[in-house]
Amino acid sequence: MANYEKALTDNQKVLRFIDESAALCQPDRIVWIDGSKKQRDELRAEACATGEMIKLNEDLLPECYLHRTAVNDVARVEDRTFICCRDKNDAGPINNWMDPKDAYKMASEIFKGSMQGRTMYVIPYSMGIVGSEFSKVGIELTDSIYVVLNMEIMTRVGTDVLEVLGKDGDFVKGLHSKCQLDESKRYILHFPEDNTIWSCNSGYGGNVLLGKKCFALRIASYLGKNEGWMAEHMLILGFEKPDGDVKYIAAAFPSACGKTNLAMLIPPAYYREKGYKVWCVGDDIAWIRVGADGRLWAMNPENGFFGVAPGTNEKSNPNALHTTQKGTIFTNVVHNLDNNTVWWEGLDKNPPKNAIDWKGNPWDDAAKAAGVKGAHPNSRFTAPAKNCPCISKEFDNPKGVPLSAIVFGGRRAKTAPLVYQSKSWDNGVFVGSIMASETTAAATGAVGVVRRDPMAMRPFCGYHMGDYFQHWIDMGKKVKNQPKIFNVNWFRTDDEGHFLWPGFGENMRVLEWILKRCEGTVGAVETPIGYVPDPKDINLEGADVSEETLKEILTVDKETWKKEAEGIEEFYKQFGDRLPKELSAELATLKENLNK
Ligand code: OXD
Ligand code: MN
Numbered sequence: 001m002a003n004y005e006k007a008l009t010d011n012q013k014v015l016r017f018i019d020e021s022a023a024l025c026q027p028d029r030i031v032w033i034d035g036s037k038k039q040r041d042e043l044r045a046e047a048c049a050t051g052e053m054i055k056l057n058e059d060l061l062p063e064c065y066l067h068r069t070a071v072n073d074v075a076r077v078e079d080r081t082f083i084c085c086r087d088k089n090d091a092g093p094i095n096n097w098m099d100p101k102d103a104y105k106m107a108s109e110i111f112k113g114s115m116q117g118r119t120m121y122v123i124p125y126s127m128g129i130v131g132s133e134f135s136k137v138g139i140e141l142t143d144s145i146y147v148v149l150n151m152e153i154m155t156r157v158g159t160d161v162l163e164v165l166g167k168d169g170d171f172v173k174g175l176h177s178k179c180q181l182d183e184s185k186r187y188i189l190h191f192p193e194d195n196t197i198w199s200c201n202s203g204y205g206g207n208v209l210l211g212k213k214c215f216a217l218r219i220a221s222y223l224g225k226n227e228g229w230m231a232e233h234m235l236i237l238g239f240e241k242p243d244g245d246v247k248y249i250a251a252a253f254p255s256a257c258g259k260t261n262l263a264m265l266i267p268p269a270y271y272r273e274k275g276y277k278v279w280c281v282g283d284d285i286a287w288i289r290v291g292a293d294g295r296l297w298a299m300n301p302e303n304g305f306f307g308v309a310p311g312t313n314e315k316s317n318p319n320a321l322h323t324t325q326k327g328t329i330f331t332n333v334v335h336n337l338d339n340n341t342v343w344w345e346g347l348d349k350n351p352p353k354n355a356i357d358w359k360g361n362p363w364d365d366a367a368k369a370a371g372v373k374g375a376h377p378n379s380r381f382t383a384p385a386k387n388c389p390c391i392s393k394e395f396d397n398p399k400g401v402p403l404s405a406i407v408f409g410g411r412r413a414k415t416a417p418l419v420y421q422s423k424s425w426d427n428g429v430f431v432g433s434i435m436a437s438e439t440t441a442a443a444t445g446a447v448g449v450v451r452r453d454p455m456a457m458r459p460f461c462g463y464h465m466g467d468y469f470q471h472w473i474d475m476g477k478k479v480k481n482q483p484k485i486f487n488v489n490w491f492r493t494d495d496e497g498h499f500l501w502p503g504f505g506e507n508m509r510v511l512e513w514i515l516k517r518c519e520g521t522v523g524a525v526e527t528p529i530g531y532v533p534d535p536k537d538i539n540l541e542g543a544d545v546s547e548e549t550l551k552e553i554l555t556v557d558k559e560t561w562k563k564e565a566e567g568i569e570e571f572y573k574q575f576g577d578r579l580p581k582e583l584s585a586e587l588a589t590l591k592e593n594l595n596k
Contacts (some may be wrong), residue, residue: 004022004029004030005029005030005031005032007032008032008034008122008124008159008162009124009162009165010167011162011165011166011167011168011169012167012168013168013169013170013171014124014139014162014165014171017139017141017173018030018120018122018139018141021111021120021141021175022115022120024108024111024112025111025112025113025114025115025120025141025143025175025177026112026113026114026115026116027115027116027118027119027120027143028115028116028117028118028119029118029119029120030119030120030121030122031119031120031121031122032121032122032124033121033122033123033124033148033151033152033157033158034158034159035152035157035158035159035160035161036158040149040152043145043148043149044065044149046145047065047145047146047149048065052067052145052146053065053066053067053145053146053149053329054066054067054335056330056340056341056342057339057340057341060339060340060341061325061326061328061341061342062325062326062327063326063327063328064324064325064326064327064328064329064330064342065149065328065329065330066329066330066331066333066335066342067146067329067330067331067332068331068332068358068359068360069203069204069331069332070181070203071359072181072183073181073183073186073202073203073204073207074204074332074376074378075204075206075378076188076204076206076207076213076459077186077188077202077207078459079096080096080186080187080188081096081188081190081459082095082096082097082098082103082187082188082189082190083095083096083097083098083190083192083218083462083463084097084098084099084100084103084104084189084190084191085097085100085191085192085193085463086099086100086193089464090463090464090467091463091464092461092463092464092465092466092467092468092575092578093464093465093574093575094458094461094465094574095461095462095463095465098189100191100193100194103187103189103191103198104191104198106187107187107189107198107200110179110185110187110200110201111175111177111179111198111200114143114177114178114179114200115143115177118143119143120141120142120143121141121142121143121144121145121147121148122139122141123139123140123141123142123147123148123151123157124137124138124139124157124158124159124161124162124165125137125138125139125140125151125155125156125157125161125211126138126155126156126157126161126164127155127211127215127216127220127287127301127302128156128287128299128301128398129156129396129397129398130156130158130160130161130164131160131164131398132398132399133398134287134289134299134398134399134400135301135398136171136172136215136220136223136301137161137164137165137169137170137171137172138155138171138172138173138174138210138211138215139171139172139173139174140174140175140176140210140211141174141175141176142174142175142176142177142208143176143177143178144176144178144203144208146203146329147176147203147208147209149329150205150209150306150329150382151209151211153303153304153327153328153329153382153383153384154209154211154212154302154303154304154306154382155211155302155303155304156303170195171195172195172196172197172210172215172219173194173195173196173197174196174197174198174199174210174211174214174215175196175197175198175199176198176199176200176208176210177199177200177201178201178202178203178208179200179201180201181201181202181203182201183201185200185201186200186201186202186207187199187200187201188202188207188214190214190218190219190462192218192219192222192223192462192463195219197210197214197215197218197219199214205306205331205380205382206306209306211301211302212284212285212302212306213459213460216231216285216287216301216302217231217232217233217285217457217460217461217462218460218461218462219462220287220301220462221457221460221461221462221463221468222462222463224287224471225463225467225468225471228289228290228475228478229287229288229289229290230286230287230288230289230471230472230475231285231286231287231288232250232252232285232286232287232288232455232457233252233284233285233455233456233457233460234250234251234252234282234284234285234286234288234298234406234456235250235251235253235259235260235262235263235280235281235282235283235284235286236248236249236250236263236280236281236282236286236298236299236300236400236401237249237251237262237263237265237278237279237280237281237392237511238278238279238280238281238392238394238401239276239278239511239512239515240276240277240278240279241275241276242274242275242276246279247404247405247515247518248281248298248401248402248403248404249403249404249405249406249407249511249514249515250286250288250298250403250405250406250407250483251406251407251408251409251488252406252407252408252409252432252435252455252456252457253408253409253410253456254410254411254435254437254451254453254456254458255456255459256308257409257410257411257437257490257491258490258503258504259283259284260283260284260305260307260308260312260317260320261316261317261320261504262507263280263281263282263283264278264280264283264317264319264320264323264388264390265278265504265505265507265508265511266278266318266319266390266505267505267508268505268506268508268509268542268543269542270539270541270542270543271508271512276508277390278390278508278511279390279391279392279393279394280319280385280388280390280391280392280395281298281299281300281392281394281395281400281401282298282299282300282302283305283307284302284305284306285300285301285302286298286299286300287299287300287301287400288400288403289400290475290478290479291399291402293402293481294479294480294481295402295403295479295480295481295483296402296403296406296475296479296482296483297399297400297401297402297403298400298401298403299397299398299399299400299401300385300395300400302385303384303385304382304383304384304385305320305323305381305382305383305385305388306380306381306382307320307324307380307381307383308378308379308380309324309330309333309342309344309347309375309379309380309381310344310345310346310375310377310379311345311346312324312344312346312347312381313346313347313348314348315504316346316504317504319388319389319390320381320383320388322387322388322389323381323383323384323385323387323388323389324381324383324387325387326384326387327383327384327387328381328382328383328384328387329381329382330342330379330380330381330382331379331380331381331382332358332375332376332378332379332380333358333374333375333376333379333381334351334352334355334356334357334358334363334374334375335355335356336352336354336355337352337354337355337356338352338353338354338355343355343374343375344374344375344379345373345374345375345377351363351368351374355374357372357373357374357375358373358374358375358376358379403483404483404484404515404518405483405484405485405486405514405515405517405518406428406432406483406484406485406486407485407486407487407488407514408431408432408435408455408456408485408486408487408488409435409487409488409489409490410435410436410437410438410453410489410491411437411438411489411491412436412437412438412489412491412492413438413448413491413492413493413497414492414493414557414560415489415557415560415561415564416487416488416489416492417489417492417527417532417553417554417555417556418488418489418490418492418501418510418533418538418550418553418554419486419487419488419489419510419513419514419532419533419554420486420487420527420529420530420531420532420556421484421485421486421514421517421524421530421531421532422484422485422486422487422530423530423531425473425476425479425482425485426473426476426582426583426585426586427485427530427586428484428485428486429469429472429473429476429485429582429583429586430582430583430586430587430590431485431486431487431530432454432455432472432485433454433455433469433472433583434452434454434564434568434571435452435453435454435455435456435487436450436451436452436453436567437450437451437453438450438451450567452567452571454468454469455468455472464575464578465575466575466576466578466579466580467578469575469579469580469583470578470580473580473582473583483518484514484517484518486514486517487530488507488510489553490503490507491503492552492553500545500549500552500553501545501549501553502543502544502545506543506545509538509539509540509543510538512539513533513537513538516537517531522537523537524537527556528556528558528561528590528593528594528596529556529561529590529593532554532556533554535547535550535551535554538550558594561590561594562591562594565587565590565591565594568587568590569587572584572587
């Protein structure tokens with residue numbers, strides 16, 4: 001006999017959504033997540049009893065847990081992610097598309113009875129501060145305690161969200177079931193026209209924490225286009241000068257280009273001693289609106305960090321490491337049995353002797369000698385933002401922070417200079433639209449395959465990318481005090497494939513130039529693609545970079561860029577007449593500049 005707890009709301013839309021989903025998935029029980037510590041502790045204990053999670057050493061890693069996903073379920077599945085809008089053309093050439101009627105029908109078969117013998121948890125959550133006019137509410141229904149506990153870190157969860165929703169409020173409907181974790185029936189379906197997300201047969205964060213990529217980017221980008229704001233795949237940081245003045249930058253990089261590291265940057269000693277500081281507002285997603293003052297304001301709708309563990313260490317990102325020492329869920333990392341803690345490649349040089357790898361197998365000397373990785377390369381930590389030593393005091397400000405600069409970036413071995421500034425808003429949109437990364441074959445000297453990833457939104461834009469570009473152009477017209485737009489590339493290499501720029505904390509030097517440009521306190525050199533620094537204006541004090549190297553990574557090679565322009569033209573073709581005319585004009589100007 002089904003045991004459905006008393007509802008925590010009388011919002012009929014919520015109740016109808018739950019009834020319909022329960023009728024389909026047929027859970028044995030329905031449990032409302034109220035956000036209380038008591039309930040969280042009970043769920044943690046239950047997950048440990050079933051083996052879904054492992055409680056780690058309370059002294060060394062208080063309130064931390066380890067989880068292993070199924071071996072076939074370790075990353076976002078772009079090829080199984082769909083935008084289901086009525087007209088195929090509205091999904092655009094980059095998204096996978098399914099007719100909503102077909103998608104609901106197909107997925108209903110998969111969801112049918114999927115929660116029999118299981119509990120359906122009802123998670124009311126807010127993206128952004130609960131009750132702020134800039135926040136949005138979602139309800140996620142899931143049969144996974146792991147999802148509940150992650151959502152409690154990544155978003156703001158609890159009965160206060162239901163209060164804000166009131167009797168009649170609207171919300172994003174998210175339905176998730178692990179089903180049988182069958183890869184061939186794994187689907188991440190978005191119905192932007194219905195404010196709905198359905199996710200089945202996965203238990204991996206990016207596919208199942210529906211507040212994150214699914215809502216805060218794919219659905220929100222669509223809402224933003226219709227409502228006049230922007231949902232972007234961007235970190236937000238505050239740059240504080242010794243006089244206490246803080247300026248804010250939002251930056252978009254494709255996945256695995258170091259967004260979390262930049263967001264939590266520790267300035268080099270030279271800057272620290274002078275009193276410079278960097279504050280993290282967000283590491284992955286920015287919701288951006290036009291403020292009453294005519295500036296763009298950005299807020300981080302999330303409440304935690306879902307970061308990649310491998311490579312995170314005391315040197316690369318001490319702030320992230322510190323953030324993970326309390327109240328964190330680790331996924332697919334090594335379990336160190338000697339002290340019941342965790343480890344991953346790149347944490348330190350002391351892999352644990354007595355350990356279990358991410359697949360749950362003993363990770364012994366033989367396995368290590370055979371090159372078996374202990375942690376999955378996409379293993380993750382889910383950590384509360386409030387743990388972060390450099391969390392901005394504006395983190396909880398519902399209005400967000402005013403942006404001085406927007407930065408785009410990618411991983412390019414030769415093409416893009418260390419930094420350049422666009423010439424105007426429309427030119428900046430062009431710079432964002434041509435963002436690209438090369439596969440890391442570049443590290444071995446070969447030039448990698450170029451993947452265009454406009455504004456780092458390729459996997460996350462919930463509608464036609466051409467219309468998305470147009471939305472960017474249109475937003476520029478609404479902003480009286482436009483932030484300046486830049487492009488950075490930390491990944492220039494020499495002919496042997498060695499990185500020429502040290503990156504990490506040293507990127508502070510580039511941020512400083514960017515903000516000086518915004519303030520109008522430093523000049524620049526004009527090139528066919530935009531303005532680059534005069535090498536003397538990048539502060540190299542205390543840096544292990546020669547002036548010669550700096551000069552080299554600031555060069556813009558016309559021949560390389562002519563090839564790049566051809567690549568852009570090819571890329572643009574697919575948008576047909578939905579490519580904004582402003583962007584075709586920008587491409588024409590670039591070509592002209594290169595031929596001068
Ligand atoms: C992420 C991603 O997990 O961009 O943030 O893939
Ligand atoms: Mn991301």
